[in-house]
Amino acid sequence: MKIKSILCISMLALGAGLMTPLAQVQAATYVGVQIGQPPPPRYEIVPPSRAGYVWAPGYWRWNGRRHVWVGGSWMRARPGYRYVPPRWERGPRGDWRMRPYRWDR
Numbered sequence: 001m002k003i004k005s006i007l008c009i010s011m012l013a014l015g016a017g018l019m020t021p022l023a024q025v026q027a028a029t030y031v032g033v034q035i036g037q038p039p040p041p042r043y044e045i046v047p048p049s050r051a052g053y054v055w056a057p058g059y060w061r062w063n064g065r066r067h068v069w070v071g072g073s074w075m076r077a078r079p080g081y082r083y084v085p086p087r088w089e090r091g092p093r094g095d096w097r098m099r100p101y102r103w104d105r
Contacts, residue, residue: 035062035096038088044072052076054083062098078103 038060046055058072075083081103091097 038067057085059086
């Protein structure tokens with residue numbers, strides 16, 4: 001019984017010793033990406049109205065390297081809500097942020 005206890009305590013101590021270096025190795029890296037001002041919106045021809053749908057105009061999306069145009073499309077309407085399209089806003093530090101579309105009451 002004594003040998004089992006000593007062996008168990010030894011294994012726990014050894015396991016704790018192996019875990020300590022892992023905690024020291026972990027580190028966080030933060031990368032800041034400055035996204036330039038998006039190009040002006042493209043003008044699209046809006047198709048005729050469709051019952052039960054809302055036209056979502058196109059917008060510029062950032063793909064990690066450059067702005068890419070995403071064409072407009074029809075979205076199913078939500079009764080009692082108003083569609084607000086995505087838009088780029090300038091942040092307090094001069095950076096640009098994409099605000100995704102949303103539905104407002």
